[in-house]
Structure formats: C-alpha cells, structure tokens
Amino acid sequence: MSNIKGPRGTQDILPGEVEKWQYVESVLADICHRYHYKEVRTPVFEHTELFQRGVGDSTDIVQKEMYTFEDRGGRSITLRPEGTASVVRSFVQHKVYGYPNQPTKLFYFGPMFRYERPQQGRMRQFVQFGIEALGSDDPAIDAEVIALAMNAYQELGLTSLKLVLNSLGDLESRKNHREALIAHFKPHKDELCEDCQMRLETNPMRVLDCKKDREHPAMETAPSILDYLNKESREYFETVKSVLDKMGIPYVIDPNLVRGLDYYNHTAFEIMSEAEGFGAITTLSGGGRYNGLVEEVGGPETAGIGFALSIERLLMALDAEGIELPIDEQLDCYVVTVGDEAKKEAASIVYQLRQAGIQVDKDYADKKMKAQFKAADRLRAKYVLVLGEDELQNNQINLKNMDTGDQQTIKLEEIVEHMKKEFKED
RNA sequence: GCGGCUAUGGUGAAGUGGUUAACACACCGGAUUGUGGCUCCGGCAUGCAUGGGUUCGAGUCCCAUUAGUCGCCCCA
Numbered sequence: 001m002s003n004i005k006g007p008r009g010t011q012d013i014l015p016g017e018v019e020k021w022q023y024v025e026s027v028l029a030d031i032c033h034r035y036h037y038k039e040v041r042t043p044v045f046e047h048t049e050l051f052q053r054g055v056g057d058s059t060d061i062v063q064k065e066m067y068t069f070e071d072r073g074g075r076s077i078t079l080r081p082e083g084t085a086s087v088v089r090s091f092v093q094h095k096v097y098g099y100p101n102q103p104t105k106l107f108y109f110g111p112m113f114r115y116e117r118p119q120q121g122r123m124r125q126f127v128q129f130g131i132e133a134l135g136s137d138d139p140a141i142d143a144e145v146i147a148l149a150m151n152a153y154q155e156l157g158l159t160s161l162k163l164v165l166n167s168l169g170d171l172e173s174r175k176n177h178r179e180a181l182i183a184h185f186k187p188h189k190d191e192l193c194e195d196c197q198m199r200l201e202t203n204p205m206r207v208l209d210c211k212k213d214r215e216h217p218a219m220e221t222a223p224s225i226l227d228y229l230n231k232e233s234r235e236y237f238e239t240v241k242s243v244l245d246k247m248g249i250p251y252v253i254d255p256n257l258v259r260g261l262d263y264y265n266h267t268a269f270e271i272m273s274e275a276e277g278f279g280a281i282t283t284l285s286g287g288g289r290y291n292g293l294v295e296e297v298g299g300p301e302t303a304g305i306g307f308a309l310s311i312e313r314l315l316m317a318l319d320a321e322g323i324e325l326p327i328d329e330q331l332d333c334y335v336v337t338v339g340d341e342a343k344k345e346a347a348s349i350v351y352q353l354r355q356a357g358i359q360v361d362k363d364y365a366d367k368k369m370k371a372q373f374k375a376a377d378r379l380r381a382k383y384v385l386v387l388g389e390d391e392l393q394n395n396q397i398n399l400k401n402m403d404t405g406d407q408q409t410i411k412l413e414e415i416v417e418h419m420k421k422e423f424k425e426d
Numbered sequence: 427g428c429g430g431c432u433a434u435g436g437u438g439a440a441g442u443g444g445u446u447a448a449c450a451c452a453c454c455g456g457a458u459u460g461u462g463g464c465u466c467c468g469g470c471a472u473g474c475a476u477g478g479g480u481u482c483g484a485g486u487c488c489c490a491u492u493a494g495u496c497g498c499c500c501c502a
C-alpha cells in the first residue's frame with residue numbers, strides 16, 4: 001500500500017509553524033477588538049445556490065473553482081470559496097439587521113476552498129481572515145475597513161505595502177460606463193484576446209484588468225469608470241478618499257482595479273506586497289463595498305462593506321520582509337529522574353506542578369540522565385528538577401536554573417509552593 | 427484548465443549505465459558510571475516519488491502517473 005498524502009493544494013501546519021499562525025491570529029483578533037468587530041462563525045459548506053447568487057454566476061470562482069458535490073440527501077453543497085456570502089446569509093437568516101446597535105460589524109477566520117492549480121500563495125484550502133460591516137453606507141466606514149486592514153499588516157511589521165483604490169460607482173454609473181466600454185472596444189473586438197472577447201459581452205470592465213491585452217492601444221484610451229461616476233458616486237468616493245487622507249493612509253488610485261466578484265460597487269481596494277521576491281502573486285487582500293448583496297440573498301435593503309486577507313500570504317509577506325515574529329517557545333520546567341522509584345515519584349510531582357499552573361514535562365523515553373538534560377536544554381527549559389535516589393532518600397529534590405546554572409536543594413513537600421513563587425516573580 | 431523545471435535518508439544535498447548509494451547538519455549512543463550548551467569517537471537510506479519499459483546490468487536512459495515548484499488565467 002502506498003502512503004497516503006494530503007490532497008493536492010492542502011497543507012499541514014505542524015508545531016514550529018503553527019505558533020506563527022496562532023500569533024498572527026491573536027494579533028488580528030486583538031485589532032478587531034479595538035475596532036469593535038465581533039467574531040462570527042459560519043459553516044464551511046453552504047447550499048451551492050448561495051454562492052451562485054451571492055458571488056455571481058459569471059465569476060471564475062463560480063464557473064470553475066468551486067468544490068461542489070451532492071450530499072446523501074441529493075442537495076448540491078459547496079465548500080465555501082469565500083466568506084462574505086456566508087456571513088451575509090447568516091445576517092439575513094437570523095434577522096441580525098433587526099438587532100440594536102447597527103451597523104453590524106463582524107469578523108471571521110477560517111478555511112476557504114477553491115479548486116485551482118496550486119502555486120506559491122495559492123492553495124486549494126487556504127485560511128482567510130475577513131471583516132464585514134453591514135448596515136451603513138457612511139463613507140467613513142469604508143475608510144474604517146481599509147484602515148483596519150492596513151493596521152493589521154503594519155502592526156505585524158510589514159512596510160512594503162501598496163493600497164490600491166478605485167470606485168466602481170453605483171448601478172447607474174456602472175451601466176453608463178459599461179455602455180461606453182462596449183462602444184469603445186467593439187471596433188477592436190477581433191484584436192483582443194479570446195477571454196476579452198467573452199468579457200466584452202459578460203463583464204466589459206474586466207477587459208480593463210486583462211494582462212494580455214495590456215499593450216493594446218485601445219486600452220490607453222478606454223473610458224475610465226471614474227469619468228462615468230454620477231454625482232452621488234463621485235461624492236461618495238471623494239469622501240472616502242478625504243477620510244483616508246485625514247487618517248494619513250496613503251493610497252494609489254487604479255481605475256482598472258475591478259475585483260473578481262460580482263457583488264462589488266462603489267469602493268473597491270486591494271492591498272499588495274511590494275517586497276522583493278514575493279513572487280507572482282502580490283495581492284495580500286482585497287475588499288470593497290457590496291450594497292445590494294443582502295437583498296440578493298433575501299434580506300432587506302442593506303449596505304455592506306468588507307475585506308478579506310489570506311493568512312498564508314500574510315505569512316509569506318512577513319517572510320519576504322524578513323520579519324521575525326515575537327515567538328518565544330520555552331518550557332517552564334523539566335523533571336529529570338534517576339531510577340525507577342524516582343520515576344514514579346516524579347509523575348506525581350509533575351502532576352502537582354501542572355495543577356499549580358506550571359508548564360512541565362519529563363522524559364518518557366527512558367533516557368540516561370545526560371540525555372535528559374540535553375532534552376531539557378533543547379526544549380529551552382527554564383528550570384530542571386532532578387529527582388534521583390539520593391534526593392528520594394532525603395525527601396528532597398534538586399532545582400537547577402538552566403540560565404545561571406545555580407542549584408539548590410528543596411524539601412520534596414515544599415517544591416510545588418516554591419515553584420509557584422518562582423514563577424510569580426517573573 | 428495550459429506551459430516550463432524538478433522528485434535520492436529527518437533536512438540540505440553528491441552521484442557524467444557497471445561491485446557494499448559520498449558529504450554535511452539533525453538525531454541516537456559512548457568518552458564524562460548523577461547534570462545541558464564545546465570537543466572527540468561510533469551508529470543512522472523499507473535502497474534513490476509510484477508504475478511500466480530499454481539493457482547482460484538503471485538512482486543514472488525512455489514513457490506514464492502522482493506530487494512539488496515557477497509562470498499563464500484568476501484571485502486571498
């Protein structure tokens with residue numbers, strides 16, 4: 001039988017690596033706390049229809065990247081490819097829009113699934129952290145969401161960041177822009193790439209985002225969405241920008257920033273890494289406003305905005321910038337024993353120490369004393385307790401400070417209290 | 427979904443078709459018979475991703491599969 005490996009595009013996060021994840025997640029949760037976003041947990045699978053309606057039928061995600069299967073009851077189920085649709089569904093299902101204290105500000109963590117060819121920074125199962133603010137169309141909350149995102153990266157130490165901003169406008173603006181785009185590109189249709197010829201029909205804005213046709217002369221002169229924003233949309237965008245300016249958050253405007261999901265309107269943004277050697281994929285996170293999505297999913301007319309980042313890419317960016325996270329794996333105490341009697345006695349002492357709140361480990365591999373010390377050293381134990389025949393006979397235990405090398409003898413019955421004091425002082 | 431590159435122990439890696447698969451690190455043991463970080467010595471590959479094929483003979487050549495990796499598409 002050949003060995004079974006994890007499915008393609010999945011990864012195991014083992015001790016040594018998992019501490020980074022825990023640290024990053026704790027920082028993110030802490031930031032959410034300060035911005036007053038509350039955690040929400042939704043299922044990792046949903047009815048397929050939710051994503052078809054929410055994310056949009058014409059998107060790549062829905063068309064070719066979903067993990068969709070039929071369950072035993074014949075229902076079409078999909079592993080969530082992104083978080084917003086689920087959060088909105090849950091918001092509608094539980095009528096959270098009726099709760100006091102609107103807008104509703106939520107954050108989430110969790111695995112997302114997309115059937116894609118894996119490469120660096122792109123997994124079939126990856127972890128996203130995201131936030132959603134539902135029930136407000138105040139431009140200041142757009143700025144808040146962006147600020148939280150930038151804040152998160154900066155707090156972890158990243159500096160080579162670029163915030164790219166655009167406005168997709170409201171329905172009317174988009175409609176006018178769409179018509180202008182079609183009129184503009186139609187004469188050149190045959191010169192565009194195959195994908196873009198399709199896009200011209202389905203979502204002409206995406207043509208602007210195409211990498212293949214970037215050099216085409218018609219791109220230069222293509223109508224910009226920013227020129228087609230109606231008064232309302234333009235004012236909205238101006239306000240978002242001015243709040244960001246006030247906050248001192250730098251950004252660049254990219255009228256070609258489109259975003260891959262259908263539900264976006266008005267504010268759209270992406271945060272990219274500009275670190276050397278980050279690879280082909282530079283997008284760290286993306287988000288935008290999605291007024292209308294709540295209705296699409298069956299709720300009342302409700303404004304919404306959110307963003308999501310991938311933890312994998314965040315860790316990559318930290319790596320690319322050479323940032324060491326403050327992870328200090330130490331062990332409070334390691335118990336070394338000599339002889340069978342001592343081993344039994346040690347088991348009880350270890351138990352008592354742990355109950356007293358101290359982190360303790362001991363040897364279970366029947367190692368020689370020297371090897372036990374070596375293990376203690378490698379585990380970066382702060383203290384080693386030695387219990388051998390001599391100590392046992394005298395009802396004592398030897399305590400060694402591994403940093404200073406100092407040793408002292410302590411009565412067996414006093415060791416737990418002694419250690420408690422030792423750690424209280426820290 | 428498409429294209430390039432790669433696949434040898436826990437890790438990094440030698441190996442240009444011919445007996446027993448270098449070396450380094452890590453790990454385990456010993457020197458030091460109850461004490462770590464240094465030094466010295468010794469040990470350490472279900473036999474080279476999997477499955478076929480070529481050959482007197484394959485880790486070394488060919489094909490397929492799988493996986494990784496880089497890029498395209500697109501995104502987090």
